[in-house]
Structures are given as C-alpha cells and as structure tokens.
Amino acid sequence: MGKIIDGKAIATALQERLKEQVAYFAMTVGRKPKLAVIMVGEDPASAIYVRNKIRACEAVGVTSEAYKLAESTEPAYLENLIRKLNADNSVDGILVQLPLPLGFNAKKIIPLIDPKKDVDGFSQMNIGSLLLDDKKGLYSCTPLGIMQLILSTGVDLTGKHAVVVGRSNEVGKPVALMLLQHNATVTICHSKTKDLGEFTRTADVLVVAVGQKKLIKGDMVKDGAVVIDVGINCDENGKLCGDVDFESVEPKASFITPVPGGVGPMTIAMLMANTLKAAKGNVQ
Numbered sequence: 001m002g003k004i005i006d007g008k009a010i011a012t013a014l015q016e017r018l019k020e021q022v023a024y025f026a027m028t029v030g031r032k033p034k035l036a037v038i039m040v041g042e043d044p045a046s047a048i049y050v051r052n053k054i055r056a057c058e059a060v061g062v063t064s065e066a067y068k069l070a071e072s073t074e075p076a077y078l079e080n081l082i083r084k085l086n087a088d089n090s091v092d093g094i095l096v097q098l099p100l101p102l103g104f105n106a107k108k109i110i111p112l113i114d115p116k117k118d119v120d121g122f123s124q125m126n127i128g129s130l131l132l133d134d135k136k137g138l139y140s141c142t143p144l145g146i147m148q149l150i151l152s153t154g155v156d157l158t159g160k161h162a163v164v165v166g167r168s169n170e171v172g173k174p175v176a177l178m179l180l181q182h183n184a185t186v187t188i189c190h191s192k193t194k195d196l197g198e199f200t201r202t203a204d205v206l207v208v209a210v211g212q213k214k215l216i217k218g219d220m221v222k223d224g225a226v227v228i229d230v231g232i233n234c235d236e237n238g239k240l241c242g243d244v245d246f247e248s249v250e251p252k253a254s255f256i257t258p259v260p261g262g263v264g265p266m267t268i269a270m271l272m273a274n275t276l277k278a279a280k281g282n283v284q
C-alpha cells in the first residue's frame with residue numbers, strides 16, 4: 001500500500017458493498033431505503049454537495065427525495081415539512097443541508113428531526129449516543145469516514161496519541177470521541193491552543209479540521225505520523241487545498257490523505273451507510 005490514503009477508492013469500494021446490502025434490504029423488506037434531502041436557498045457549494053448526495057443514492061440503490069426550498073420560505077414551513085417526513089414511514093433518513101440561510105436557526109431546526117432518521121448524526125440524542133458508545137445511534141458522517149480511513153492503514157490505535165486540531169460539533173468533537181473509543185489517548189487542540197506545534201509534534205495520528213489553508217507544516221509533524229486532512233480551502237492560485245501543507249508534511253507521514261480525494265468522498269459513502277442503518281431500524 002502506498003502512503004497516500006486513497007479516499008476515493010475506499011469510498012467507491014464501500015459503496016459497492018453498500019449497494020449489495022441495499023439490494024438485500026429491498027429484496028427482504030419489499031422496498032428500497034429512502035432519504036429525504038432538504039436544501040433551503042441557493043448556496044452554490046451546498047447545491048454541489050446535495051447533487052453529489054443524490055447521485056450517491058442512485059449509485060447504491062437508495063430512493064431519494066429532494067426538497068429545494070426558496071430562501072424566502074418561512075421557517076414554520078420547513079419545521080412542518082420535517083414533522084411530515086418524521087411521520088412518513090416510507091422515509092428512513094432526513095437531511096437538512098447546512099448552512100441554512102439567515103433567518104433560520106439550525107439549532108432549533110436540527111433537533112426537530114426524529115433521531116432515528118437523523119442520518120447526519122447532528123441531533124442531541126445521536127451525539128449523546130456517541131458519547132455513551134451506544135451503537136444504535138447514528139453518528140456524524142465525516143468522523144465515521146475519517147475512522148475508516150485511519151483503520152484502512154492497519155494502524156492499531158490502542159495507546160497511540162491522537163491529536164485532533166479543531167473542535168467543531170460536526171467533526172472535531174465527534175472524531176475525538178471515536179478515537180477515544182478505539183483506545184487512543186486523545187488531545188483536542190483549537191484556535192486558542194498555545195503553541196500548536198508542541199502538541200501536533202507528539203501525535204501518532206493527527207486529524208486536522210479547522211478550515212485554515214496549509215496550517216500544518218512539516219516541522220509540526222512527527223516522523224511516521226498518520227495525517228488526516230479534513231480541510232477544503234482555496235490556495236493562492238485558486239486550487240483546492242487542505243489544512244495540511246501536503247508538500248512539507250507528506251515526506252514525514254507514514255500515511256496521509258490528499259485534498260481532494262481523501263476525506264471528502266468518505267462523507268457521502270458514510271451517509272449512505274447511515275441511511276441503510278436507519279432503514280434497518282425502520283422496518284415496520
């Protein structure tokens with residue numbers, strides 16, 4: 001195996017396996033799993049993400065329903081749509097694409113999704129399930145994908161020092177909990193951490209999710225570290241780049257994810273896995 005972790009290939013292989021499992025579900029239950037995707041407004045990046053999610057559904061055999069609401073939609077309309085989808089037994093997963101436009105409070109909207117259908121794993125209940133290691137919960141897709149990429153390297157996390165840079169609810173916090181569940185010793189660093197390099201240099205596994213282009217340089221990484229780059233930024237030339245300075249870090253890492261083609265494709269593959277998991281729990 002090369003040192004570059006091929007997230008695209010790993011995601012494609014996972015989707016192939018999911019396709020078979022979805023077909024088995026459809027044969028035994030008599031219907032396909034169904035994902036409802038809600039997007040409010042016209043954010044161009046969100047539109048691309050939503051399109052890719054719908055395409056992934058088609059690729060694995062999940063039925064998708066896209067709800068594209070105008071930015072001028074009343075929050076009450078969105079709230080009622082979520083309630084309607086919660087009550088619809090043919091819908092297994094509900095996803096509200098973030099960020100929501102101004103005037104919508106995601107903190108109020110996301111908890112309305114039935115936790116059993118919350119395939120993003122963003123609701124209080126599912127984050128609680130992750131904290132308590134309750135395997136029945138639906139966990140956040142990007143952290144799940146990151147764990148698959150780390151495990152694909154064959155590294156045994158037991159007793160290893162994992163350093164997470166970033167403390168978001170969507171990536172930093174949940175991935176730290178997952179690393180802990182795999183018996184790593186976990187440190188969480190963030191924007192207020194003093195002398196970040198002091199911490200990152202001690203990492204056997206380094207996960208970076210802060211949204212700052214090329215923040216992590218080669219001299220901040222230990223020889224042989226596994227480096228996972230969750231960032232999606234534009235560099236000086238308008239080219240996509242991560243939070244890790246690939247050029248200087250790659251020679252030191254034992255394994256490293258590229259941007260693009262690392263973590264990104266795994267997020268959508270794990271969304272499909274969560275949709276199937278939700279569907280299995282929603283068999284009437």
Ligand code: GUN
Nearest residue numbers: 095096097098099120141
């Ligand atoms: N916006 C950017 N990433 C995500 C995601 O994983 N889920 C949702 N719902 N919105 C996002």
